[in-house]
Amino acid sequence: MSIAPIDPIYIIIIGVLILTLAAFTFLVIKSKAKSRQKEKEEFVRNFEQKRQQQFPDTGNADAAGAAASSAADGRPKITINKTKDAASGIKETSSLPAPKREVTASSSAESRWSKIQYPPTFIHDAEKYFPIPLSDWWRESQVSDIFIHDACAARIDEFVFNDNNLLLNMRNAEIPEIGGFLLGKAEKNQHTGKYQVSLERFVNIESEDFGVYQISFGSKAWSKLEKQTGYYEDEGYKLMGWFHTHPGHGLFLSRPDQNIHQTWFKEPYHIAMELDSLQSDNNPHFQTGFFTWKNQGVLNNAEGKKTDWLRWTDVRRWYKHGA
Numbered sequence: 013m014s015i016a017p018i019d020p021i022y023i024i025i026i027g028v029l030i031l032t033l034a035a036f037t038f039l040v041i042k043s044k045a046k047s048r049q050k051e052k053e054e055f056v057r058n059f060e061q062k063r064q065q066q067f068p069d070t071g072n073a074d075a076a077g078a079a080a081s082s083a084a085d086g087r088p089k090i091t092i093n094k095t096k097d098a099a100s101g102i103k104e105t106s107s108l109p110a111p112k113r114e115v116t117a118s119s120s121a122e123s124r125w126s127k128i129q130y131p132p133t134f135i136h137d138a139e140k141y142f143p144i145p146l147s148d149w150w151r152e153s154q155v156s157d158i159f160i161h162d163a164c165a166a167r168i169d170e171f172v173f174n175d176n177n178l179l180l181n182m183r184n185a186e187i188p189e190i191g192g193f194l195l196g197k198a199e200k201n202q203h204t205g206k207y208q209v210s211l212e213r214f215v216n217i218e219s220e221d222f223g224v225y226q227i228s229f230g231s232k233a234w235s236k237l238e239k240q241t242g243y244y245e246d247e248g249y250k251l252m253g254w255f256h257t258h259p260g261h262g263l264f265l266s267r268p269d270q271n272i273h274q275t276w277f278k279e280p281y282h283i284a285m286e287l288d289s290l291q292s293d294n295n296p297h298f299q300t301g302f303f304t305w306k307n308q309g310v311l312n313n314a315e316g317k318k319t320d321w322l323r324w325t326d327v328r329r330w331y332k333h334g335a
């Protein structure tokens with residue numbers, strides 16, 4: 013039996029069919045890749061849009077826009093250069109919004125900001141915050157930095173030195189301590205694993221709770237706090253800690269202070285702020301301190317302090333004059 017020769021026309025037809033199939037397959041794969049690329053682009057676009065809504069001051073396109081608009085305003089633009097990230101080895105740069113107040117190279121607020129290695133993402137208006145790196149005082153602390161909003165600083169100043177001015181003139185008697193709650197925001201920094209805390213609002217407690225060597229948080233104080241916290245809920249402010257004065261007796265957490273902190277301020281980001289409100293030769297600038305949780309169950313206290321306390325007069329000068 014002999015094999016009939018195949019007509020060349022069939023070979024051509026089969027060849028054309030194979031080529032057509034290959035071309036078709038190629039086109040299908042290509043179009044799928046294209047739609048995947050389109051999807052990816054859309055995802056990136058949406059993500060970028062969401063991020064811009066959340067953190068309007070970061071990102072490239074908008075940062076350029078902000079720089080242009082701030083240049084148009086004739087206002088300087090602060091850029092903070094972060095040090096090399098040990099984990100990624102990438103040097104990051106974060107742009108902050110332009111300050112309304114005039115900032116010079118020597119201004120203390122700017123030099124303070126330059127000490128903050130990783131600015132928190134929740135602060136968008138850097139000029140409104142006085143940064144306090146706690147590493148100045150504490151070797152170990154759950155909170156690495158505190159940022160006081162100018163409204164909070166102004167309210168504390170008013171409360172201590174205006175509203176209760178009479179108390180400070182009781183030279184012959186023991187001056188009672190006064191204080192209140194601090195509301196703000198906290199964020200655990202992804203680089204350091206430590207909290208960064210903003211103090212946005214101060215809620216004072218009433219005088220019935222004042223004592224010469226201690227303050228207490230009565231039921232009136234808590235219900236006032238509840239109302240205020242409700243009021244600021246929309247802004248995402250939560251209880252960050254408490255403030256009280258130590259008129260003339262220096263800064264430290266007394267036994268009652270420790271009890272208050274251990275009972276009501278257990279979160280790792282909770283802080284105790286103290287201000288010595290009685291001016292003297294030993295206390296010309298109203299020293300101010302921030303006590304934090306060192307680690308689980310252990311508080312930082314005066315004996316572990318590295319350097320001098322913060323001067324309240326520096327904070328006051330900053331919120332009044334922006335320097």
Ligand SMILES: [Zn+2]
Pocket residue numbers: 189225226256257258264265266269
């Ligand atoms: Zn105290």
